[in-house]
Amino acid sequence: MVRRDRTDMGGQNAAFQTTQWTQIVQARTDSNTRRREILGRVLGRYWKPVYCYLCRRGHDPEEAKDLTQGFFHEIVLGRGLVQRADRAKGRFRTFLLTALCRYVTSCRRAKGARKRMPEGGFLRLDGWESFGLPEPVQAATPEQAFDHAWASALLDRVLADVERECVAAGKAAHWAVFSARVLGPILRDAEPPSLSVLCAEYRISSESQASNMIITAKRRFRACLERHILEIVGSEAEVDAEIRDLIEMLSFGGARK
Amino acid sequence: MEGESTSRLNGGQLARLLAIGSGEARERHHAWEPKAAARLREMLDSPFAATDSARHRTGRDAPTTLEGVLHRRGTDLALLKEIKDRNKGTVTTAASDATRAAATAVYYAAIAAALVFHGEKITRHSDARLLEGFERLQDATWIPSDLRTLIAKGRAVCAGRLADHS
Numbered sequence: 061m062v063r064r065d066r067t068d069m070g071g072q073n074a075a076f077q078t079t080q081w082t083q084i085v086q087a088r089t090d091s092n093t094r095r096r097e098i099l100g101r102v103l104g105r106y107w108k109p110v111y112c113y114l115c116r117r118g119h120d121p122e123e124a125k126d127l128t129q130g131f132f133h134e135i136v137l138g139r140g141l142v143q144r145a146d147r148a149k150g151r152f153r154t155f156l157l158t159a160l161c162r163y164v165t166s167c168r169r170a171k172g173a174r175k176r177m178p179e180g181g182f183l184r185l186d187g188w189e190s191f192g193l194p195e196p197v198q199a200a201t202p203e204q205a206f207d208h209a210w211a212s213a214l215l216d217r218v219l220a221d222v223e224r225e226c227v228a229a230g231k232a233a234h235w236a237v238f239s240a241r242v243l244g245p246i247l248r249d250a251e252p253p254s255l256s257v258l259c260a261e262y263r264i265s266s267e268s269q270a271s272n273m274i275i276t277a278k279r280r281f282r283a284c285l286e287r288h289i290l291e292i293v294g295s296e297a298e299v300d301a302e303i304r305d306l307i308e309m310l311s312f313g314g315a316r317k
Numbered sequence: 318m319e320g321e322s323t324s325r326l327n328g329g330q331l332a333r334l335l336a337i338g339s340g341e342a343r344e345r346h347h348a349w350e351p352k353a354a355a356r357l358r359e360m361l362d363s364p365f366a367a368t369d370s371a372r373h374r375t376g377r378d379a380p381t382t383l384e385g386v387l388h389r390r391g392t393d394l395a396l397l398k399e400i401k402d403r404n405k406g407t408v409t410t411a412a413s414d415a416t417r418a419a420a421t422a423v424y425y426a427a428i429a430a431a432l433v434f435h436g437e438k439i440t441r442h443s444d445a446r447l448l449e450g451f452e453r454l455q456d457a458t459w460i461p462s463d464l465r466t467l468i469a470k471g472r473a474v475c476a477g478r479l480a481d482h483s
Contacts, residue, residue, distance in 0.1 A: 212322065
């Protein structure tokens with residue numbers, strides 16, 4: 061459930077969508093078990109961009125994992141990073157990355173990331189052990205690797221949700237046609253099949269119906285993408301800007317603003 | 318898509334995925350488009366009955382649907398004008414956005430056919446205004462691709478006329 065709250069976050073802040081971030085703030089006063097549960101959930105969502113950044117900063121995979129867990133445990137949860145975010149000063153992604161840079165510097169000064177390991181050892185994460193730095197960012201700057209992983213993780217969640225929602229709504233065929241005509245060509249860098257081919261393959265009565273099915277799925281994709289981004293940026297007005305910002309950075313591998 | 322992560326994609330591909338969402342903001346404001354597409358299909362597939370004042374040549378290969386008439390090079394200019402006028406009336410009196418949009422597409426398609434097949438302008442719209450209308454429709458995905466192609470060709474002719482007169 062998404063709620064709108066007026067939350068003073070240390071600066072000139074407008075209403076902030078308080079879903080998972082409220083949980084993070086509230087978890088600071090909860091039991092250790094609850095904190096680990098919240099941390100695990102947050103880590104599950106945002107560890108990849110942090111990890112990729114650290115790998116490109118020159119840390120080996122094990123060290124990068126230690127630092128990733130330590131960052132979320134000590135800084136995001138432990139020091140209330142979200143509470144201290146001042147959105148008037150830029151995007152949360154940038155704020156997170158800045159905090160990460162400072163954390164890495166402080167760890168280096170303390171001479172060893174292993175001292176920062178959270179109590180109770182590593183938190184288990186799906187895909188943690190098998191995840192490696194993706195090929196497209198193996199020669200990227202640390203910031204580019206962060207942005208790439210941020211966008212990729214976001215899109216993975218969105219696509220999974222959209223597929224699940226389409227199936228649950230009895231629109232599995234909509235998802236299939238959308239995947240074939242829109243997603244597949246992007247994922248495989250290939251030409252899209254024609255509407256007539258799709259009609260034959262999926263037994264759709266007309267091209268206009270196929271087109272309408274694709275539009276329906278695209279609208280669901282849009283709504284889901286906005287919902288996910290809204291959880292991070294804090295206001296609807298910032299959603300479009302965040303998408304545009306990500307597209308620009310990913311398209312041109314551009315410098316951070 | 319199941320189990321297929323986007324992490325292996327390059328930045329350009331990720332940007333294209335994000336752009337799917339961006340583009341749809343505009344489509345969401347035109348909820349009538351799927352209905353307009355369906356209505357247009359009905360109109361194009363419907364048997365075409367010319368009035369007494371503008372009969373197309375009969376023959377074994379004469380088209381019998383509106384779509385066939387619009388795409389046929391041999392369709393009389395007078396008949397294209399009749400189609401244009403008929404749909405102009407529909408645009409004015411239509412009760413729904415879908416019907417209005419579909420009639421607008423046929424209206425411009427008739428004008429485009431006259432330009433493309435006969436080199437004649439059958440409307441009092443200025444070339445500039447006509448160009449705007451063509452440009453708005455030639456990329457409208459709710460319009461069938463071959464009709465969009467006809468409209469695009471009409472646009473090209475119109476643009477040429479503007480260039481000649483400037």
